Amino acid sequence: MQTLTVGLSERSYPIHIGSGLLANAELLVAHLPTKRAAIVSNTTVAPLYLKRLQDTLQAIGVESVPIILPDGEVYKTADTLNLIYDALLIHRCERSTPLIALGGGVIGDMTGYAAATYLRGVPFIQIPTTLLSQVDSSVGGKTGINHPLGKNMIGAFYQPRVVLADISTLNTLSDKELSAGLAEVIKYGLIRDLPFLEWLEQNMDKLLARDTDALQYAVTRSCQNKAEVVALDERESGERALLNLGHTFGHAIESGMGYGVWLHGEGVAAGTVMAADLSQRMGWISEQDVARIRTLFQRAGLPVAGPALGIEIYLHLMGMDKKVEGGKMRFVLLKTIGHAVICADVPEDLLRQTLKACIKYD
Numbered sequence: 001m002q003t004l005t006v007g008l009s010e011r012s013y014p015i016h017i018g019s020g021l022l023a024n025a026e027l028l029v030a031h032l033p034t035k036r037a038a039i040v041s042n043t044t045v046a047p048l049y050l051k052r053l054q055d056t057l058q059a060i061g062v063e064s065v066p067i068i069l070p071d072g073e074v075y076k077t078a079d080t081l082n083l084i085y086d087a088l089l090i091h092r093c094e095r096s097t098p099l100i101a102l103g104g105g106v107i108g109d110m111t112g113y114a115a116a117t118y119l120r121g122v123p124f125i126q127i128p129t130t131l132l133s134q135v136d137s138s139v140g141g142k143t144g145i146n147h148p149l150g151k152n153m154i155g156a157f158y159q160p161r162v163v164l165a166d167i168s169t170l171n172t173l174s175d176k177e178l179s180a181g182l183a184e185v186i187k188y189g190l191i192r193d194l195p196f197l198e199w200l201e202q203n204m205d206k207l208l209a210r211d212t213d214a215l216q217y218a219v220t221r222s223c224q225n226k227a228e229v230v231a232l233d234e235r236e237s238g239e240r241a242l243l244n245l246g247h248t249f250g251h252a253i254e255s256g257m258g259y260g261v262w263l264h265g266e267g268v269a270a271g272t273v274m275a276a277d278l279s280q281r282m283g284w285i286s287e288q289d290v291a292r293i294r295t296l297f298q299r300a301g302l303p304v305a306g307p308a309l310g311i312e313i314y315l316h317l318m319g320m321d322k323k324v325e326g327g328k329m330r331f332v333l334l335k336t337i338g339h340a341v342i343c344a345d346v347p348e349d350l351l352r353q354t355l356k357a358c359i360k361y362d
């Protein structure tokens with residue numbers, strides 16, 4: 001097992017990464033001050049891992065209230081959030097009752113937002129079970145739900161007390177979901193960690209084969225990168241925005257197609273290729289660099305072109321991005337591979353050229 005720390009002064013917390021951690025009560029005991037906890041999961045993950053977690057909690061004398069939600073990005077809504085509040089109230093959960101998220105990023109984001117808002121804030125624990133949630137969404141305290149007009153538009157920054165990434169849970173993940181997680185892993189290499197990108201190029205086949213050592217390394221290195229960025233800029237006033245490489249295009253794809261049709265990681269993959277293409281048109285990276293990026297996503301089993309939504313629809317949806325400032329779109333682009341920057345001055349004709357080149361059948 002490896003343990004990292006997200007350094008946020010009195011709100012610092014550990015990330016434990018290893019195989020079989022769901023059965024390790026010691027890692028949780030310090031964060032469970034009460035004899036009761038609520039576990040939020042979904043209809044896919046609960047049958048696989050809820051009992052194991054409940055047994056672990058029981059061994060340290062903690063009774064758990066399961067709250068099982070429908071599965072899917074399409075349920076990351078205010079209505080589903082209300083189901084959490086309903087259950088917490090019905091079971092008379094108190095301000096000291098921790099909320100444990102057991103699942104992927106959808107469960108983690110919604111549970112975190114419920115924890116931030118129920119009784120104005122209760123303790124929150126993240127137990128991510130997808131690659132994407134282990135390398136990204138469980139770390140850093142971004143929580144929230146989607147709005148029909150935009151992805152993750154309603155939310156709060158609310159840090160967990162501990163993150164437990166049990167990489168053995170990745171064995172039950174579908175190949176498609178594993179690939180989606182790899183999109184966010186590749187992102188760290190592209191924005192700030194060239195040696196990691198080179199490692200990924202050398203080890204992609206091992207990751208796809210779910211080699212335990214390779215997964216442990218990729219999750220740990222990704223979390224190291226994320227923890228460093230979050231410690232520098234928790235509220236995204238600067239560097240943290242770089243973690244959104246490919247997301248301006250990707251979120252437009254996700255909401256334009258209807259939530260859940262394209263996986264988040266798939267949108268990020270195609271969106272990152274678009275961001276790379278735009279970076280090349282800005283005169284920063286070379287065509288060979290763009291091809292190198294495209295090849296890595298392809299090898300990871302990810303899409304490298306956007307769906308045919310139409311250029312005007314893309315432009316409209318990208319205008320809803322959280323990075324828009326004073327009505328102006330801001331993009332995360334690559335100065336070089338391994339070094340991302342925020343750019344507010346993208347000429348519209350270059351953006352249109354990128355969309356034209358990177359959208360399928362448009």
Ligand code: NAD
Pocket residue numbers: 042044045048071072073076103104105106107109129130131132133136137138139140141142143152169170171172173174177180181264265
């Ligand atoms: P997800 O939560 O929908 O999980 C993907 C699928 O895998 C679901 O069907 C889920 O039930 C299933 N699943 C989960 N664990 C499993 C396991 N161990 N075995 C078998 N099936 C399992 O999707 P995700 O990719 O984990 O997360 C995507 C979400 O995360 C998006 O809503 C995105 O906006 C959000 N996100 C948030 C942040 C953040 O910083 N908060 C960062 C990135 C993404």
Ligand code: GLY
Pocket residue numbers: 136137139140142240241243244
């Ligand atoms: N996934 C982007 C962030 O946490 O800032």
